[in-house]
Amino acid sequence: MTQVKRSPWILHYDGSSCNGCDIEVLASMTPVYDAERLGVENTGDPMQADILLITGGINAQNAPVVKQLYDQMPRPKVVVAVGICACTGGVFKDCYNIMGGADKVIPVDIYVPGCAARPQSIIDGIIKARDLFQKRSEEHDALMKKQKLERKGEKS
Amino acid sequence: MTVINPVQKYEDIPLSELLVTVMRKRQQNLRLIQICCAAVNNQYEVLYSFTDDDTYEMTNVRVMVGLNETIPSICDSYPYANYYENEMSELFGLSIEMIDGDYHGRFYRINEKEPLLNKKAKKAKEVEAEEIRAAAEEAAHMPDISETAEGGEATPAPADQKAAGEQADGAGIRIIHKKDEKEGGGE
Amino acid sequence: MGKKSVIPFGPQHPVLPEPIHLDLVVEDEVVEEAIPNIGFIHRGLEGLVEKRDFNEMVYVAERTCGICSFGHGMGYCEAVEQIMNVEVPERARFLRTIWMELARMHSHLLWMGLTADAFGFESLFYECWRIREHVLDMLEHTTGGRLIFSVNQVGGVHRDLNEDQIRYIKDNLDKIEEDMKNVEKTFFGDASVQKRTRGIGVLTKQEAHDLGAAGPFARASGLKYDMRLTGYEAYGKLDFEPIISTEGDCYARILVRTKEIFQSIQLVRQALDMLPAGDLNVPVKGMPNGEAMVRIEQPRGEAIYYVHGENTRFLNRFRIRTPTFANLPALCKMLQGANYADVGILVVSIDPCISCTER
Numbered sequence: 001m002t003q004v005k006r007s008p009w010i011l012h013y014d015g016s017s018c019n020g021c022d023i024e025v026l027a028s029m030t031p032v033y034d035a036e037r038l039g040v041e042n043t044g045d046p047m048q049a050d051i052l053l054i055t056g057g058i059n060a061q062n063a064p065v066v067k068q069l070y071d072q073m074p075r076p077k078v079v080v081a082v083g084i085c086a087c088t089g090g091v092f093k094d095c096y097n098i099m100g101g102a103d104k105v106i107p108v109d110i111y112v113p114g115c116a117a118r119p120q121s122i123i124d125g126i127i128k129a130r131d132l133f134q135k136r137s138e139e140h141d142a143l144m145k146k147q148k149l150e151r152k153g154e155k156s
Numbered sequence: 157m158t159v160i161n162p163v164q165k166y167e168d169i170p171l172s173e174l175l176v177t178v179m180r181k182r183q184q185n186l187r188l189i190q191i192c193c194a195a196v197n198n199q200y201e202v203l204y205s206f207t208d209d210d211t212y213e214m215t216n217v218r219v220m221v222g223l224n225e226t227i228p229s230i231c232d233s234y235p236y237a238n239y240y241e242n243e244m245s246e247l248f249g250l251s252i253e254m255i256d257g258d259y260h261g262r263f264y265r266i267n268e269k270e271p272l273l274n275k276k277a278k279k280a281k282e283v284e285a286e287e288i289r290a291a292a293e294e295a296a297h298m299p300d301i302s303e304t305a306e307g308g309e310a311t312p313a314p315a316d317q318k319a320a321g322e323q324a325d326g327a328g329i330r331i332i333h334k335k336d337e338k339e340g341g342g343e
Numbered sequence: 344m345g346k347k348s349v350i351p352f353g354p355q356h357p358v359l360p361e362p363i364h365l366d367l368v369v370e371d372e373v374v375e376e377a378i379p380n381i382g383f384i385h386r387g388l389e390g391l392v393e394k395r396d397f398n399e400m401v402y403v404a405e406r407t408c409g410i411c412s413f414g415h416g417m418g419y420c421e422a423v424e425q426i427m428n429v430e431v432p433e434r435a436r437f438l439r440t441i442w443m444e445l446a447r448m449h450s451h452l453l454w455m456g457l458t459a460d461a462f463g464f465e466s467l468f469y470e471c472w473r474i475r476e477h478v479l480d481m482l483e484h485t486t487g488g489r490l491i492f493s494v495n496q497v498g499g500v501h502r503d504l505n506e507d508q509i510r511y512i513k514d515n516l517d518k519i520e521e522d523m524k525n526v527e528k529t530f531f532g533d534a535s536v537q538k539r540t541r542g543i544g545v546l547t548k549q550e551a552h553d554l555g556a557a558g559p560f561a562r563a564s565g566l567k568y569d570m571r572l573t574g575y576e577a578y579g580k581l582d583f584e585p586i587i588s589t590e591g592d593c594y595a596r597i598l599v600r601t602k603e604i605f606q607s608i609q610l611v612r613q614a615l616d617m618l619p620a621g622d623l624n625v626p627v628k629g630m631p632n633g634e635a636m637v638r639i640e641q642p643r644g645e646a647i648y649y650v651h652g653e654n655t656r657f658l659n660r661f662r663i664r665t666p667t668f669a670n671l672p673a674l675c676k677m678l679q680g681a682n683y684a685d686v687g688i689l690v691v692s693i694d695p696c697i698s699c700t701e702r
Contacts, residue, residue, distance in 0.1 A: 013355055013362075014360065014361050014362060014384075015362070015383070016383065016384045016385070016386055017384070017409075017698065018406045018407060018408055018409045018412075018698050019360070019361060019408055019409040019410055019696070019698045020406070020409025020410075020412070020490045020491055021409070022360055022361070022409070023360075023409055023410060023453065023490060024489070024490070026360070026472075027472065027476075030456075030468075030469050030472040030473060030476075031469050031472070031473040031476075032473060032476045043357075044355075044356065044357025044358075045357070046355070056384070057386070059266075059383075059385065059386065060265065060266055060267045061264075061265050061266075061382045061383045061385070062354070062362065062383045065354055065355065065362070065383070069355060090406075091402065091403060091406050092386045092388060092391075092403075092406075094391065094394050095386045095387045095388060095390060095391060096266070096268045096271040096387045096390055097266050097267075097268070097271070097385055097386055097387040098386055098387075115406070115491065116409055116488075116489070116490045116491055118489070160572050160573050160574070161573070161574070162573050164636065187552065187555055188555060189555070189645070189647060189664065189669070190647050190649075190662075190664040192649050192660070192662045192664075194651055194659060194660035194662075195659075195660075196651075196659065203649070205636065205647070209552070209566065209568055212570075212572070212573055214636070214638070216636065234555075235554075235672070236554055236555050236669075236672035239668065239671060239672070247387075263381075263382065264381070264382035264385045264701070265382045266382070266385060266387070271387055271390055272387075272389060272390055274393065
């Protein structure tokens with residue numbers, strides 16, 4: 001694990017999941033598995049979240065909702081697809097209403113397989129997401145600094 | 157603990173007796189527990205299940221409906237039947253009229269039309285719809301439009317009888333209208 | 344007289360674990376009408392009967408819902424066994440009962456945690472879920488899975504319990520019973536819980552009957568209706584009475600579900616003492632030809648499984664009527680006249696399992 005500078009917050013959304021992976025995501029936050037010791041917290045507000053945990057496949061009704069949630073999150077952000085249904089569509093791949101995994105509508109960075117995904121794998125996914133978030137956050141800082149210097153250079 | 161051994165009964169009724177049967181079940185204070193639709197032998201089989209809360213006895217009322225027929229809603233007797241009926245009409249294409257709280261096919265808002273109806277039944281439904289449309293057009297070319305058009309959209313079994321009766325009526329009407337045509341021609 | 348406005352509730356909301364959309368017509372912070380708009384979790388798995396044969400459909404039926412998963416698999420297997428006239432051995436029946444009651448315990452503990460979270464009592468939420476981990480340890484020890492077990496098959500089960508596992512279950516049950524007594528004291532004695540739940544969302548006995556409510560939601564309003572009394576699987580040999588309350592508010596629902604956890608502990612102990620020796624499953628030959636309708640008691644209420652086969656490998660129709668589908672009209676009635684701040688608790692108090700409802 002790299003050195004941690006900021007505590008990213010998690011937004012969890014269930015798009016057509018059977019609820020198994022959602023319960024395991026919530027179970028990862030509770031006392032026995034406790035992902036909160038990594039500094040993450042489960043928030044309900046997309047505008048304050050940095051990591052999006054998405055479960056379940058994408059169907060006709062929730063495609064615009066997922067896209068809107070992704071757009072509402074400020075940059076830098078990381079998307080984690082939890083469970084096999086969010087990765088590829090899972091058991092329900094042949095159903096008439098399922099379009100596929102979460103990467104049909106939003107760009108996914110980390111895939112956590114499993115049916116239902118175990119809390120240990122979910123925490124592993126959150127750690128990788130947090131490291132990726134650190135990297136993107138530092139790139140974002142460097143970009144802001146560069147743009148500030150350029151603007152100062154233009155003025156003078 | 158005393159074990160209750162529930163009885164399960166199946167009743168087959170024609171579509172015309174549906175509302176009366178449901179009203180009788182309501183009078184006996186039975187609870188509606190589900191409405192299920194399936195495509196069997198190119199017909200819709202609609203199963204209404206009622207249960208008695210004291211004896212746990214379950215009564216299943218089965219109605220066979222043609223693929224292009226319309227059935228009435230039972231929301232007058234059981235107001236919460238509308239969710240079941242909305243779901244059936246969206247997923248199977250079964251046409252139900254007078255639902256209390258009709259979502260008009262947008263209950264689940266899916267993209268595919270009638271997804272649970274299998275291909276064989278879908279084809280049979282289209283073929284039957286074509287036949288009905290063709291019969292209605294043919295009837296429309298006959299002099300009196302309104303009566304014969306209604307007869308054209310009737311259900312398969314009684315349609316034969318009605319068609320036979322219709323021809324007799326049509327013959328009668330034709331005679332009258334031939335007089336009108338003559339009069340019209342005269343004018 | 345204030346102005347009426349329509350406030351959308353869901354699909355993404357901090358208090359909801361699953362997406363459901365309600366359009367609330369609100370006037371001066373009092374809800375007048377609630378119009379549900381569902382369909383976000385509709386996968387259409389009943390259409391998979393054309394692509395998976397009747398043995399593989401067990402896995403699809405189990406994944407209808409992650410919390411009520413064992414009940415769905417068991418109900419489907421029972422319906423197919425009834426069509427094919429298969430006699431499941433006694434030991435398999437008792438094992439199915441034991442796993443069903445353990446699943447009921449974990450589901451009720453989950454609900455209690457979510458209710459506590461809905462009115463802001465987060466530490467009670469964590470305590471309930473910590474106790475729930477003991478139940479999941481038992482399930483993982485005996486079946487290999489925490490939420491989705493896959494031990495059911497048409498004709499019986501394919502895992503067994505040996506002496507060590509039975510002792511492990513009994514020790515864990517004692518631990519859970521002690522922890523539950525502490526949680527019970529908080530739920531029934533704490534002043535903040537009482538203020539947020541007493542008198543909120545009252546549903547009378549007549550209304551519950553007229554709207555077709557099922558499960559602990561109906562039992563909290565006084566309707567004595569529990570499908571386990573019909574004696575399917577091994578319930579005919581166990582001794583218990585359904586738990587009823589007459590007040591019909593949110594507090595009564597918490598009371599009924601908490602007492603049902605204690606009742607489930609007793610039922611598992613009884614079943615373990617009576618566990619007979621024997622086979623785990625019987626071989627099944629042929630194809631299902633006919634129809635069957637089976638009713639079982641899921642943690643959320645009465646679930647109905649209808650299976651229709653026409654002597655082919657692929658079934659013609661498989662339908663699940665889940666308890667939350669029956670409780671939705673009662674929810675809409677309950678929300679009329681409620682405070683806007685209580686909508687979250689009321690929606691959670693019917694124990695909504697939207698993935699079951701929309702399949």
